[in-house]
Amino acid sequence: GESVGLHLPTLSVQEGDNSIINCAYSxxxxxxxxxxxxxxxxxxxxxxxxxxxxxxxQGQRVTVLxxxxxxxxxxxxxxxxxxxxxxxxCADIIGNQFYFGTGTSLTVIP
Amino acid sequence: NAGVTQTPKFRILKIGQSMTLQxxxxxxxxxxxxxxxxxxxxxxxxxxxVGAGITDKGEVPNGYNVSRSTTEDxxxxxxxxxxxxxxxxxxxxxxxTEAFFGQGTRLTVV
Numbered sequence: 001g002e003s004v005g006l007h008l009p010t011l012s013v014q015e016g017d018n019s020i021i022n023c024a025y026s027x028x029x030x031x032x033x034x035x036x037x038x039x040x041x042x043x044x045x046x047x048x049x050x051x052x053x054x055x056x057x058q059g060q061r062v063t064v065l066x067x068x069x070x071x072x073x074x075x076x077x078x079x080x081x082x083x084x085x086x087x088x089x090c091a092d093i094i095g096n097q098f099y100f101g102t103g104t105s106l107t108v109i110p
Numbered sequence: 111n112a113g114v115t116q117t118p119k120f121r122i123l124k125i126g127q128s129m130t131l132q133x134x135x136x137x138x139x140x141x142x143x144x145x146x147x148x149x150x151x152x153x154x155x156x157x158x159x160v161g162a163g164i165t166d167k168g169e170v171p172n173g174y175n176v177s178r179s180t181t182e183d184x185x186x187x188x189x190x191x192x193x194x195x196x197x198x199x200x201x202x203x204x205x206x207t208e209a210f211f212g213q214g215t216r217l218t219v220v
Binding site: 043100101 | 141143145150151152153154155158160166168169200202204207208209211212213214
C-alpha cells in the first residue's frame with residue numbers, strides 16, 4: 001500500500017517566523033500531492049496542491065516544494081500567524097485513490 | 111449548497127451492534143470517500159466510489175460495507191461493531207485535487 005509520512009509529528013514556531021512542514025512519500029506513481037489543514041474538531045481543509053510534474057507551487061503565504069528524486073514534499077508557511085495553528089497533512093492521489101499521511105501538529109507561539 | 115453532510119455527529123455503539131453512517135453531498139460530485147481517523151493519526155481510506163453503482167476498497171475496508179445507489183449518497187455500514195472501530199469517520203468528495211469533507215462522525219464502541 002501507499003505510505004505517506006511526515007518527518008516531525010510536532011512543530012512550534014514563533015509568530016511571524018516561517019514554518020516548514022515536511023512529508024515523505026513512497027509511491028513514484030502519485031499524480032498529485034496536496035496539503036490539508038485540520039483544526040480541532042473539524043474536517044481537513046484544502047491548502048494547496050502540486051502536480052507530480054512540477055517542483056514548486058506558490059499560494060497565498062504558502063509554498064509547496066516537491067523533490068521527486070528523494071520523494072519529499074514540503075509546505076512552507078510565511079509569516080506564521082496564530083490562526084495557522086492546526087494539524088497539517090500531506091496527501092497524494094494515485095489513480096482514483098486518495099491517501100493521507102500521519103500529520104504534523106503546528107503550534108504558533110504568540 | 112450544504113456541501114458534504116454526515117449524520118450522526120456522535121454515536122455510542124455496543125459491541126456487536128450495527129449501524130449506518132450517512133453521507134450526502136449536493137455538489138453532484140462523482141468521487142466520494144470514507145476515512146477513519148484515530149487519535150493523533152492521519153486519515154485511513156476505508157472505501158471509495160467513482161460514481162453511482164461503483165465502489166472499491168481502500169486501505170482498511172475490513173468490518174465495513176458501502177453502497178452507492180445515487181450520486182448524492184454514500185452510506186458506510188458497520189455490521190458487527192468492534193472496539194477497534196472506535197474512531198472519527200470522515201466522508202469526502204473530490205473534484206480534481208480539491209476535497210470537501212463532512213464534519214465527521216465520532217463513533218465509540220463499548
